[in-house]
Structure formats: structure tokens, C-alpha cells
Amino acid sequence: MSEQTERMQSMYHLQHDPFGALVDAMVFSGAGGRYETAETIRHLLTYSQQDSLVLGRAGSGKRMLAQQVLKMLEEHWRVAWIDGSETDSLVELLREIVGQLGLGLRVDADADELLQRVMEITSARTRSDESFLIVIQFADRLPIDLLAKLKVMRGSGEALEARVRQLWLCNSLDDFAAPIDLDDWYAHPLERLTDPAAEQYIKDRLIAAGNVSEVPIPVKDIHRLNHMAGGLPDRLNERARDYLISATFKTPVKGQSFPLTHVIAGLAALVLVVIAFVYNVSERQVKVTPVVALPAESMPAESMSAVEKKLAEAVANVEAKQQTVAQVAVPEKPLETAALTAESIQPVVASGTAQPAPEVAVDNPAGEVPRALTAPVLAQTRLLLSADPEAFTLQLIGVREKSKLDRLVAEFKVPESVDIVESLRQGQAWFVLIHGQFATKEAAAQATADLPATFKNQEPWIRTFQSIRTDAGL
Incomplete structure (x- = not known):
């Protein structure tokens, strides 16, 4: 049994792999x-x-x-x-x-x-x-x-x-x-499974594996997985297993009380709004567009005035003081949530004219079906888009800061065999490192022996390029 399957069974209290x-x-x-x-x-x-x-x-x-x-x-x-x-x-x-x-x-x-x-x-x-x-x-x-x-x-x-x-x-x-x-x-x-039939099929498999509680896959996601599988039970098994395994990579978010720094930031925001009203009467507005997505509490990624920009930076700075940058997360350990620092919010000004934010392809770091994501980001990866959809790749690691992956890319003998896929996770930027293109799962598993020393003790997630593209909405 793979470590991923074992982790899935433990998380959902299953006696067996429900799709094995x-x-x-x-x-x-x-x-x-x-x-x-x-x-x-x-x-x-x-x-x-x-x-x-x-x-x-x-x-x-x-x-x-x-x-x-x-x-x-x-x-x-x-x-x-x-x-x-x-x-x-x-x-x-x-x-x-x-x-x-x-x-x-x-x-x-x-x-x-x-x-x-x-x-x-x-x-x-x-x-x-x-x-x-x-x-x-x-x-x-x-x-x-x-x-x-x-x-x-x-x-x-x-x-x-x-x-x-x-x-x-x-x-x-x-x-x-x-x-x-x-x-x-x-x-x-034998006809293909309809969506209601797929719901019953998934439920039957989970019950046989010992799951007596509510099915851990929402109905709308079962329908989506069934469409991806073409209504074929064997392929639905693979999609559902990947879906449940992906959930084991999620980071639990602990509840927090409303911090004092937010109160201070709110008061500062009120003062700045008053200043903005006076400023906009006498001065011409200068529009700016943020490149990265702001946290959920922040303003939407729209054109902002210079004063609104200052307000966004003030709130971001307050947030940055109470958070620490997350360590590099590997798939075998619970992922840690990293904070956006003040330096990570760099607005771009183009001759005082608002520029539209570039579109970036949303990738999903752990194979989960994306829900309620913000506007998609640019499909920038050469390997993901050029590879055979049915081929397999190794998903090695996911982090909040792309610079950490840039250092890891240098460890590979053939840099062209690796790629960094950008996506959104919990409303913030997330970067995943993938390696190689393989015809079979067995070939991909054998290739793990040739990975750099950093990944020797890790178990990469073997995925198809199509599953990554589908989760990303490509």
C-alpha cells in the first residue's frame, strides 16, 4: 500500500482502499x-x-x-x-x-x-x-x-x-x-454511468471499505468526476481516489479571535478614506493594478487610486507583522499556510493608465476539484501545456514562495524536465513543482530513484497531465 493510500484510509477511517x-x-x-x-x-x-x-x-x-x-x-x-x-x-x-x-x-x-x-x-x-x-x-x-x-x-x-x-x-x-x-x-x-448512478456507485464503494458516515465527496464534484471519467466505473475509481488523496494534503485552518491589529487597521482605513475624499477633489486619480491576489479581507483586484493603494498597503503591513513566512511544505507533511508579506504586493503603474491584470491558469496543488476560486491566472507552464495529456508526471512539492522552488530547479541535471505551476490556494498564490513526462505510472515510479537528494526520502505524487489541466480548468 502506498503512503498516499494509507493516509487516505486513515483520514476517512477506511479499512481498505475503496477503489482498489x-x-x-x-x-x-x-x-x-x-x-x-x-x-x-x-x-x-x-x-x-x-x-x-x-x-x-x-x-x-x-x-x-x-x-x-x-x-x-x-x-x-x-x-x-x-x-x-x-x-x-x-x-x-x-x-x-x-x-x-x-x-x-x-x-x-x-x-x-x-x-x-x-x-x-x-x-x-x-x-x-x-x-x-x-x-x-x-x-x-x-x-x-x-x-x-x-x-x-x-x-x-x-x-x-x-x-x-x-x-x-x-x-x-x-x-x-x-x-x-x-x-x-x-x-x-453496459451503458455509461449517469450522474445519479455515479453517486450510488461511489457510496457503495465507500461503504464496502468501512465508511458508514456521509460520503466525503460533494454531489456536484461526483458529477464532475464522472464526466471526467466518461461514465466508466474503472476510470471513476481513479478519479475518486485522486480526489480523496488530494484532500489529505489540505492544511487545517485554526479558528482565530479577531486581532487588535485589525481594529487598528480599520481605524487607519477610516482616516484614509476621509483623506481620499479631499484628495480626489483636488488631485487627478492615478490608477494602479495589483499583480497578485490580495488576501480575502483585502480589496478586490480592480483599478485603485493612489490613496486606495496606500490603504491596501497599510492593511497588508499590519497583516504581515502578525504572521511568519511558512517553511517549504512537502506532500508527506501537513501543508503550512504562509502569509503575504508587504514586499509581495508590488503594484504596477503604466503612465497613469489602468492596465488589465494578466490572466493566469489556475492549477490545483493537490488534485482537489477547485471551488470558488478567484479570476483565473495566466497559463504559463511550458511542460504542463506541451505534454501528452495521458502521460504522467511527478508532483514534488508545493509552496507559497516561488523563489524557494527556483532554488530547487537548479538541483536537476536537466532543468527543462521540471516546471513550476502557479495557482491559487485559499485565495493566495501557490506554486507546485512538477518533474518529467512518463508513459506509465511504473515508469514514473522508477524515475523517483534519479531525483535530487532533496527528494530522496519523499514520495512524489504520480499524476496525469490531464488531471492537472482539468483541475486547473484548462
Whole structure:
């Protein structure tokens, strides 16, 4: 288990990763009509002359559905599970069927003779109240000759009542090497999850992992994650896991009493407002535009008069005196909130004319779905915007002061492999350092061994560029 997953389970009091393989084996979510589909398939396998085809894109939950069907079958069923992507000969196919069904046949005989013996024995044992089922995952990857042999195994006429039943899982009928006669099959397409179905799916997964309280993901964010996942359960698992892990990087904000310095600043503001009224009557106003976002208590980022600028600086100076600059925060430790210093507020004056504030892309430092952020900031990162959206990168660290990341960039042998992504966090500037572009998560994990000494004892967060862009609203 990764440290990130362990931290997520601890934070939400979960016994297992709610979106991992262990929960896959423990629970089946019937969201999106999938339970009804499983019950239909069970009924058809027991009573119908037709076998069943489950159709759906990768990640739509075909395997989970088939496993649920097996759980619903009675004890007298004998099942063989075949991986069509790894089976390319009749001998190999029959060896798996004989072994998993427990037929007790020698597999060194002629393949066609062995196929005939399999049909005879299963037919005889069916009369003794046994039933046999072959589940073929990736059935659309089977060679033409194996498809033909499986059709032979279906038998004909009266033999249909005593034959080995078949359940095939595939992406599309168009992907088969040979046409499929739908008179012999009942097709069950798996639809994408609707937003209400996604809500139920997330809830089911969390309950299976031990979460008995309120779902920690707001409904509107579940809908957003579902759209990002394209309605596919497997991808929704990944998005929801990233969402919950991101919450473990948030810094808790402690309640504070109203400070005396704010009272003083308020009185100073009142005096300055009076001065501003007199000043604006006799003097021409000079407009300025702040470059960075002011704290939540400060004035909005609009054009300000010279006196209003002084007022903003006075309040910022009072704030700066009661706060200390945060230390560099790493993902493995709780993030600390750093204060904006007086020097960090540098207005720009352009010949007395108000200049519009540049637009900057909002990045999210911890993969959380951004809510109620201020106006977006300029998309300035070369690596984030040029990389393959499906590629992976390492998110190394997040800080309040960009200068600290500038020093870290110098530690990399290839500076072009790293980038600093600017965003907003709790209304203030936030900078994240990312490194590398990798085709797989495994490649990204291996690359951590080559990181500078500063990051040797850390566990970087492996993310896709698309997840960073989506969270940033790009």
C-alpha cells in the first residue's frame, strides 16, 4: 500500500482502499442497472437456449459483472475462466477447460478428439445435476479457429439442454475476427454511468471499505468526476481516489479571535478614506493594478487610486507583522499556510493608465476539484501545456514562495524536465513543482530513484497531465 493510500484510509477511517482490487472482490455495485443485468444473465444461463455476450468499453465493468453472475449461481455450477488475450491454440484452450472444470481427461490426445470427449463428459455429468460454464474474457481477441470450436461446443438440437454454457466479455461485436450469429446469443450492452448512478456507485464503494458516515465527496464534484471519467466505473475509481488523496494534503485552518491589529487597521482605513475624499477633489486619480491576489479581507483586484493603494498597503503591513513566512511544505507533511508579506504586493503603474491584470491558469496543488476560486491566472507552464495529456508526471512539492522552488530547479541535471505551476490556494498564490513526462505510472515510479537528494526520502505524487489541466480548468 502506498503512503498516499494509507493516509487516505486513515483520514476517512477506511479499512481498505475503496477503489482498489480488494473492494472489487468484496462488493458489487448495482448502480446503472448492472444488478438487474447480472440477474438477467443468471436467468438466461439457467433456462435459455441462448448464451450471453456482455458488451462494453474497457473500464465499463464487464469483469465485475461476470464475477457477480458467478456469485449468484448455485453450487452445482462448475466454471472455467479463460483469458482470450492469452489463448491462441485449441490445445491451450482445452487444457484450461479440462483443468478448471475438473473433467479428469488426459490433455495429450488429439485436440479434436479431446474436444469431443469434453462434450460427452459434460453432457453426461449434466444429467447428474451438474452444470458447466465457460467465461471468456477478451473473447473478441480469440482467433477464428477457436471461435469456430467454441461454436461446435455449443452443440445443436436436444444437446443444447446438456451442453456447456458460455458467457463472453468483449468490447464490441465489430472487433471479432469472424461474424457472430446473434440468434445464438443474447447481447447485454453496459451503458455509461449517469450522474445519479455515479453517486450510488461511489457510496457503495465507500461503504464496502468501512465508511458508514456521509460520503466525503460533494454531489456536484461526483458529477464532475464522472464526466471526467466518461461514465466508466474503472476510470471513476481513479478519479475518486485522486480526489480523496488530494484532500489529505489540505492544511487545517485554526479558528482565530479577531486581532487588535485589525481594529487598528480599520481605524487607519477610516482616516484614509476621509483623506481620499479631499484628495480626489483636488488631485487627478492615478490608477494602479495589483499583480497578485490580495488576501480575502483585502480589496478586490480592480483599478485603485493612489490613496486606495496606500490603504491596501497599510492593511497588508499590519497583516504581515502578525504572521511568519511558512517553511517549504512537502506532500508527506501537513501543508503550512504562509502569509503575504508587504514586499509581495508590488503594484504596477503604466503612465497613469489602468492596465488589465494578466490572466493566469489556475492549477490545483493537490488534485482537489477547485471551488470558488478567484479570476483565473495566466497559463504559463511550458511542460504542463506541451505534454501528452495521458502521460504522467511527478508532483514534488508545493509552496507559497516561488523563489524557494527556483532554488530547487537548479538541483536537476536537466532543468527543462521540471516546471513550476502557479495557482491559487485559499485565495493566495501557490506554486507546485512538477518533474518529467512518463508513459506509465511504473515508469514514473522508477524515475523517483534519479531525483535530487532533496527528494530522496519523499514520495512524489504520480499524476496525469490531464488531471492537472482539468483541475486547473484548462
